[in-house]
Amino acid sequence: MLKVSHLSFAYERYGTLPNAQVLKEVSFSLNAGETLLVLGAPDSGKSTLARIICNLLPRFIAGSISGDLSIDGESMGQRAPWDLTDKVTLVGQNPQEQLLMTTCADEVAFPLESLGIERTLLVKRVHKALRDWGLEEMADVNPQEMSGGERKRLLLAVADAIDAPLWIMDEPFDDLDEHWRSQLLKRLLRKETAVLLFGSRYIDEFRGSFDSYAMLSDGVLTFGEEESIVLAYDKECDARFSPGVGEISIGSVHRFAGKGLEIVHPRKSVNSTPFSLQVKEFHVESGEIVALVGPNGSGKSTLSRVLCGLDPSVAGTLHIDGVAKDQIALRTQVGYLFQNPDYGIFLPTVRDELGWSLRHDSHLSKQVQEKMIHSSAELFHLDCDDNPTMMGYGAKKHLQAAVYHLLERPFLIIDELDSGVTYSAAFEIISLLRMKGAGIVIITHDRSFARNLAQRQYTIIDGEVRETEVGA
Amino acid sequence: MTVNTFIAGRGFLYLLDARSKLLLVLLLCVMVFLPISQWGLWLLCVFAFLTAWHAMGFTQALQPLRAILFVLVLMTLFIPLTYRDGESLLVIGRFTVATVESVQNYSFLVSRFLAITYLCTLYLWSTPMADINLALRWYGLPRNAALVLTLAFRFIPFIADSFKMIKDSHALRIGEQSSRRQRLSDAIPTITAALVYALKSIPHFAMSLEHRGLGRSGGRTEYRKLKAKGGLFTQMLVSVMIPTVFWLLFNTL
Amino acid sequence: MERSNPSNMTALRIALVAVLTAVVVVFTLLVRVPTPIKGYISLCDVVITFSAFLFGPWVGAIAGGLGTAIADLIGGYAQWAPLSFIIHGVQGMLIALIARTGMKAKVPGDAKLIMMFAGGLIGMVVMTGGYYVAGGILYGFEAALVEIPLNLMQSGVGVVLGMAVSRAVLKAYPPVRSLAW
Numbered sequence: 001m002l003k004v005s006h007l008s009f010a011y012e013r014y015g016t017l018p019n020a021q022v023l024k025e026v027s028f029s030l031n032a033g034e035t036l037l038v039l040g041a042p043d044s045g046k047s048t049l050a051r052i053i054c055n056l057l058p059r060f061i062a063g064s065i066s067g068d069l070s071i072d073g074e075s076m077g078q079r080a081p082w083d084l085t086d087k088v089t090l091v092g093q094n095p096q097e098q099l100l101m102t103t104c105a106d107e108v109a110f111p112l113e114s115l116g117i118e119r120t121l122l123v124k125r126v127h128k129a130l131r132d133w134g135l136e137e138m139a140d141v142n143p144q145e146m147s148g149g150e151r152k153r154l155l156l157a158v159a160d161a162i163d164a165p166l167w168i169m170d171e172p173f174d175d176l177d178e179h180w181r182s183q184l185l186k187r188l189l190r191k192e193t194a195v196l197l198f199g200s201r202y203i204d205e206f207r208g209s210f211d212s213y214a215m216l217s218d219g220v221l222t223f224g225e226e227e228s229i230v231l232a233y234d235k236e237c238d239a240r241f242s243p244g245v246g247e248i249s250i251g252s253v254h255r256f257a258g259k260g261l262e263i264v265h266p267r268k269s270v271n272s273t274p275f276s277l278q279v280k281e282f283h284v285e286s287g288e289i290v291a292l293v294g295p296n297g298s299g300k301s302t303l304s305r306v307l308c309g310l311d312p313s314v315a316g317t318l319h320i321d322g323v324a325k326d327q328i329a330l331r332t333q334v335g336y337l338f339q340n341p342d343y344g345i346f347l348p349t350v351r352d353e354l355g356w357s358l359r360h361d362s363h364l365s366k367q368v369q370e371k372m373i374h375s376s377a378e379l380f381h382l383d384c385d386d387n388p389t390m391m392g393y394g395a396k397k398h399l400q401a402a403v404y405h406l407l408e409r410p411f412l413i414i415d416e417l418d419s420g421v422t423y424s425a426a427f428e429i430i431s432l433l434r435m436k437g438a439g440i441v442i443i444t445h446d447r448s449f450a451r452n453l454a455q456r457q458y459t460i461i462d463g464e465v466r467e468t469e470v471g472a
Numbered sequence: 473m474t475v476n477t478f479i480a481g482r483g484f485l486y487l488l489d490a491r492s493k494l495l496l497v498l499l500l501c502v503m504v505f506l507p508i509s510q511w512g513l514w515l516l517c518v519f520a521f522l523t524a525w526h527a528m529g530f531t532q533a534l535q536p537l538r539a540i541l542f543v544l545v546l547m548t549l550f551i552p553l554t555y556r557d558g559e560s561l562l563v564i565g566r567f568t569v570a571t572v573e574s575v576q577n578y579s580f581l582v583s584r585f586l587a588i589t590y591l592c593t594l595y596l597w598s599t600p601m602a603d604i605n606l607a608l609r610w611y612g613l614p615r616n617a618a619l620v621l622t623l624a625f626r627f628i629p630f631i632a633d634s635f636k637m638i639k640d641s642h643a644l645r646i647g648e649q650s651s652r653r654q655r656l657s658d659a660i661p662t663i664t665a666a667l668v669y670a671l672k673s674i675p676h677f678a679m680s681l682e683h684r685g686l687g688r689s690g691g692r693t694e695y696r697k698l699k700a701k702g703g704l705f706t707q708m709l710v711s712v713m714i715p716t717v718f719w720l721l722f723n724t725l
Numbered sequence: 726m727e728r729s730n731p732s733n734m735t736a737l738r739i740a741l742v743a744v745l746t747a748v749v750v751v752f753t754l755l756v757r758v759p760t761p762i763k764g765y766i767s768l769c770d771v772v773i774t775f776s777a778f779l780f781g782p783w784v785g786a787i788a789g790g791l792g793t794a795i796a797d798l799i800g801g802y803a804q805w806a807p808l809s810f811i812i813h814g815v816q817g818m819l820i821a822l823i824a825r826t827g828m829k830a831k832v833p834g835d836a837k838l839i840m841m842f843a844g845g846l847i848g849m850v851v852m853t854g855g856y857y858v859a860g861g862i863l864y865g866f867e868a869a870l871v872e873i874p875l876n877l878m879q880s881g882v883g884v885v886l887g888m889a890v891s892r893a894v895l896k897a898y899p900p901v902r903s904l905a906w
Contacts, residue, residue: 054683056679061675062900062903080687081683081687082686085683085685090683096630098683100626100684102626103602106602106695106696109696110684111684112695114686114688116691118693119695119697123695142476144629310640342672343637344638344642344645345665346665347896348897356661357645388897403645407645473751473755539801539802543864546871547865550865585864588863589803589804596798619743620742620743624746624792630747631744631748631750660893661893663771664890667775667894670744670747671898671901672898674904675740677740678734678740678741679736681740686735687735
């Protein structure tokens, strides 16, 4: 049903750098009802391939393409994306990029309206899809007021309502809790639907579920048996980056501590209620790595915002080296790497971005600044002339880290680094940031990630933050 | 940021169809600018306020008044400066504070402004945005324009959240107590980052629109439909009759 | 490879206008300095100027007009919505038309500096004049005079920041050129 032959694609780059080849002679075919799992590191071209199959690239993002793509025997060369609405459905990694309407019902109805489905049948399909994914009560709720997991389910409800014969999914199991994961797996294994699923991590749900397995690495797609693909993928992830980096030099040891904190956690969804997060005790010291673990929606980001001085706490105090600090003082001492690196990027080149951190340091000469910028860029695998807004996600995370590396904050909070970059890349970034002795708090909901990195761990259980065993 | 403009309530305001209600509001707004007596205008204001009170409660009904309070105060302060060569009404010392004409003018302006404020606000509060959208389409707004309206409401909270995050991210990078001048010069990076972020999302949304079938030949169907209680024609008739009768009663021709 | 461009892609046009409208709304509502008269002065003119400079008269008009109208609706000034729609719509359109005179291929960033200034100035006049006339009809021309300095300040800041931000965005995000229409 889907046949891809010798597909190559390169994004157009702006500036002085050559085009980046993302896909190299990718060939494969998928028959009706078949399922294929493609493992690939973040930035390996998975989303690119997914969008090309839906005919959305290079239509919307400039690039050069060669090769052939056909669906149901018909070559897709000159077809428009809207002709594929009833043939292929893409369930992207980020629902925010795909959701269009102001209520859940409208969202599910929109593609059905495009397909010209008669009204009574349309209404039935909308309500069935919402029901199947547990969203019936939220039919009139604005998706902006829903949690990440609920939005994922909305995307799945849309896909279900359209019921196209081919589903392309990019990390669909993220953000879903156990019940919905099994529901999703059941739905994907139905014989009428061909599924092409991209993942950057091999999760339990994948075991034995798919007809074929493949790996996408450096733009090349290789097939193999389940075991061998998983092993090869693990090896590749490890090989890319060097895990630990030498000795860390701690000048003076600082201690960042909080006592008796009470934080109000705003509600993430109309279904949840706001609650208070209690932190009896919390501390990080220079050179330490502390994990903050909790399920989605438990308040990790909310706590982090208080720790770095962006939001106030309702009660309690925060001290650095025994001195109480207010919000403004905290901001100069505690850095926060947002999960989304786009929030800080606005300059034309990497050199400019890194240089911006130093611009207020008048005591550093131009030459010294240049040198610092160059060494930072090199450490983090960045090219000084690259345009930050056009870089891939992983590269942007490295840039974000490089910026904070230059700022030399004594304490850093890193939000969900492991989702979006490989484990090895995450390890490397963290060890580079530790080099100058920073105390680091990593936020994650992945316990094995915490276990591999952190020396201590705080876990959020039922609105309370407690120190627990690492990896608990 | 909440983009909700609808306020639940009771009464005939909620029974009227969005289309006929729009016509009613429009005609009444036109009517207040036609030659009409003061009593008519003030009566209209009182009607509007009472309707608001019945529909949404006293506190909510006061809201439009609170929003324009300062304008009203300003208008009051300007009474001495208008129509200075009229029949004096209020004199303090040798200074004519108010003339009959200026007070009459003031009365007309205030009642007119109040009426328009309440009419527009009540329409907005008693009609869900989706219905207003459908009403505008019925009156001739092209489908794609209506889509832009829906999408704008969808994007507002998204852009608002990202703007906040961008501000926070910059605040953390800057750190120190910066001088006012530094803070001003840091406004441009924040605004630039916010705009770039918004611009980058455009191709993604366009992709989603086309992926979901926008542009397909063969005509779109409609999930939402407006239904007028008692029939649209009857409601439109009522919408025309109310301002007509009102004007016939209170006009000053 | 043919660059995607809003002039021949409906979905891109729709998304562009809707996003910029939303940005105008957010800038109007989130960055406000309260004043007695109309309620607040805001940075909406920065975005309107930006949209007009980079994207042309249609986008400038709709983003400016619709954006400020929606902001009025959400902010509790429903009676001003139709007026803001017209005033800021015309402002956006004129800024774009004037700033882009003499531009060769309608590529943003090629507009002459002096024309951008001229456009911005006309925009200021339209915005201030428009609100003066509207205010005059609604609550008296004498009282409406009070708004003039505030509106001039708001639109003036809008023009200056709008120009600075346009340059910055062009440098930081080159693909914006292909979004011009």
